[in-house]
Amino acid sequence: MSQMAEQISEKRLHPFTLLYRLIVTLPNAALPIIFILYSGDRGGDWVYIFISLFLGFFILPGILLNYFYFDYTITDQEVVIRSGVLSKKERHIKIDRIQNVTITQNFLHKLMRIAKVQLETAGDATTEGNLDSVSIADSEKIREIIRNHQHEKSTTKVTEDSHKVVENLDEVKENVIFSMSLWDTIKYGAVRFRPIVLVASAWIFSMVSQFNPNWTDELEVILESGYKDYIRQLDIFMLVVYAIAGVLLVLLLSWIIDILLTVNTYYKFKLVSDKGKLMTSQGLFSSQKGAIPLKKLQMMVIKSNPITRKLNFYRLDLQTAGFGGGDGTKAKSETAIPFAKFTQVKEIINKIRNVELPEVFTKVSPKTIRRAVVKYLVFSIPFGVGLYFAFDSFWVLLTLVPIIGFGAFIRYQYRGYHVEDNQIIVKQGFWFQKISIIPIEKIQTLHKRSSYFQRRLGLATVEIDTAATVYGSDASIIDIDNNVATEIFEELNRLFIEDKNKGKVVK
Amino acid sequence: MMQLNPDVKSVWTIYYLRRTLFFIVITLCLDYFALSEIPKWPFFIGFTPLVVFFIGLITTIVMPRLKYKYWFFELRADELYLKRGVLTKIDSTAPYCRIQHIDISQNVVERLFNLSRLVIYTAGTKGADLIIPGLPHYYAQELQTKLKEYTVEDAV
Missing domain, CATH: 2.30.29 (PH-domain like)
Incomplete structure (x- = not known):
């Protein structure tokens, strides 16, 4: 291992940055250009002069000046980024405050063989560094230098034999703990069924189906002949077949798009364990590298849907905290394993933390079914009204009853929790199941909440708040018996105060 | 267990009054510009603000006391x-x-x-x-x- 402290001083970004920024800014310039071109009949040659003036006077000098007035320096203490033409800015980032060095490449970057380096610190977004873009070799070098400096610091503190261990780690170079083949990625894409993709492809389908060249003529014929006659002459059977075919086509389309998108995102996915961090790398057209500092890990979430569960495949997300406190919080959720067998997910969770996933979860109160039925009934009122008017019959509404009942029951069936001495595990959801594992020492605040309706049934909700509570990702034990809730509330409270005190004694 | 300073009831009363006023203005506009345009609208103009006023009055009187009592x-x-x-x-x-x-x-x-x-x-x-x-x-x-x-x- 070279002890010589490597440095970079006052280096500019890669020259291709100029080209890259020009291409990226062009869409912004497109709007005025389009506007000018459309009114171009009157403008004549002036249009082109205007466009070149616009490019020449505003965009190009900006890009050039920004490029020449930007440099970065890396010493063994800090990273200094200097920028600004009129108002100079110097940003100093202490090396040991840097938590992640993220290297990303989008499609353009890939073409030009450059990369974007992001230096993430524990502070808020304003204290971060962005180097967009440097050559690939430089990006690796920056990462290496920063890591070495951080590394030196930590090794000088400890004794010699741990030094040996560290060297060994360096020899191993990459400790890959999980990777995915192309076939795995395709399989993963095939079972994701993301609703957003379904909506998007339905939209695409509806747009594309408008492009029938004779569409307007047909409409005219229909309108002229009186649309009631037209509808009467339609074959109901064929109409139904068309509708079903359309739905199937949309499903197929969304399925294929989902597979393609997934392959693009997770191509050559790799999870590497590296000095208290997990590093991920993935991507086909735009490769992404990320780091998950295990020290900042707040919550582990195992996700699945009914289809993946049937095939025994699960996803693992790790939620980390930023600095926290007021406005600086930058909680993040990173995917550590997109798609793996349950035993494999368990294995990797065990590498991160000693967790024993329970076979059976403690169930929430069955009274939750009653609450869910009421809730679903309220939500289905607009739907029910629609049904009533469409079929002009009250009895149709009765078909909703088993659906709502079944939904409420499923919801109850798939909810559970498990309290242990050093962690709490919460399970919820049928369509999008989440099993959240929260280390006791990461709990920030605890809430016990009971609404008026919950109190009528003697129920309560326990909310567990960590520093990584991203919106919609909180772990709550919903609808348990009020006495049980109080017990859990007190138990958790005792556990995490004790845990903290233990830590104090050791220090 | 400690309670808050009783004066907080007055603070909350002012909050509730403010909120009631806000909703009265909103419903007044709604009533005047939108609801009155509906054919066969069964109520007179000013009915919805009146309802809001009474609900607001009750909450303004009751809620601060209850909130204080349970804090x-x-x-x-x-x-x-x-x-x-x-x-x-x-x-x-x-x-x-x-x-x-x-x-x-x-x-x-x-x-x-x-x-x-x-x-x-x-x-x-x-x-x-x-x-x-x-x-x-x-x-x-x-x-x-x-x-x-x-x-x-x-x-x-």
């Missing part, structure tokens, strides 16, 4: 404990070692009654919920210094 906080050995809520009851606990910083804030209404609010921040995002309203200003400062002793640098 408790306690500085326990290792944790700060809050218990409050009329319709939805919430018990919260934040261990002192999790508290990152504490603000005292006061708005115009609170200043009228010489009251302050203690806002307690932890690294948890919902930590912003930890607010103790209706404390006399000197007492809020006392609490702040007391709690400050426990705060830590990095609680994540």
Whole structure:
């Protein structure tokens, strides 16, 4: 291992940055250009002069000046980024405050063989560094230098034999703990069924189906002949077949798009364990590298849907905290394993933390079914009204009853929790199941909440708040018996105060 | 278990009045411009604001008292404990070692009654919920210094 402290001083970004920024800014310039071109009949040659003036006077000098007035320096203490033409800015980032060095490449970057380096610190977004873009070799070098400096610091503190261990780690170079083949990625894409993709492809389908060249003529014929006659002459059977075919086509389309998108995102996915961090790398057209500092890990979430569960495949997300406190919080959720067998997910969770996933979860109160039925009934009122008017019959509404009942029951069936001495595990959801594992020492605040309706049934909700509570990702034990809730509330409270005190004694 | 300063009822009464006024104005506009245009609208103009007025009046009278009655906080050995809520009851606990910083804030209404609010921040995002309203200003400062002793640098 070279002890010589490597440095970079006052280096500019890669020259291709100029080209890259020009291409990226062009869409912004497109709007005025389009506007000018459309009114171009009157403008004549002036249009082109205007466009070149616009490019020449505003965009190009900006890009050039920004490029020449930007440099970065890396010493063994800090990273200094200097920028600004009129108002100079110097940003100093202490090396040991840097938590992640993220290297990303989008499609353009890939073409030009450059990369974007992001230096993430524990502070808020304003204290971060962005180097967009440097050559690939430089990006690796920056990462290496920063890591070495951080590394030196930590090794000088400890004794010699741990030094040996560290060297060994360096020899191993990459400790890959999980990777995915192309076939795995395709399989993963095939079972994701993301609703957003379904909506998007339905939209695409509806747009594309408008492009029938004779569409307007047909409409005219229909309108002229009186649309009631037209509808009467339609074959109901064929109409139904068309509708079903359309739905199937949309499903197929969304399925294929989902597979393609997934392959693009997770191509050559790799999870590497590296000095208290997990590093991920993935991507086909735009490769992404990320780091998950295990020290900042707040919550582990195992996700699945009914289809993946049937095939025994699960996803693992790790939620980390930023600095926290007021406005600086930058909680993040990173995917550590997109798609793996349950035993494999368990294995990797065990590498991160000693967790024993329970076979059976403690169930929430069955009274939750009653609450869910009421809730679903309220939500289905607009739907029910629609049904009533469409079929002009009250009895149709009765078909909703088993659906709502079944939904409420499923919801109850798939909810559970498990309290242990050093962690709490919460399970919820049928369509999008989440099993959240929260280390006791990461709990920030605890809430016990009971609404008026919950109190009528003697129920309560326990909310567990960590520093990584991203919106919609909180772990709550919903609808348990009020006495049980109080017990859990007190138990958790005792556990995490004790845990903290233990830590104090050791220090 | 400690209760808030009783003056906080007056502060809340003003909040509720303000909110009622706001909704009256909104419904008045709605009634005048939109609802009256509906053919066969069964009510006279000014009916909805009237309903809002009565509901608002009742909540303005009842809610501050109830809220005060059910608001408790306690500085326990290792944790700060809050218990409050009329319709939805919430018990919260934040261990002192999790508290990152504490603000005292006061708005115009609170200043009228010489009251302050203690806002307690932890690294948890919902930590912003930890607010103790209706404390006399000197007492809020006392609490702040007391709690400050426990705060830590990095609680994540």
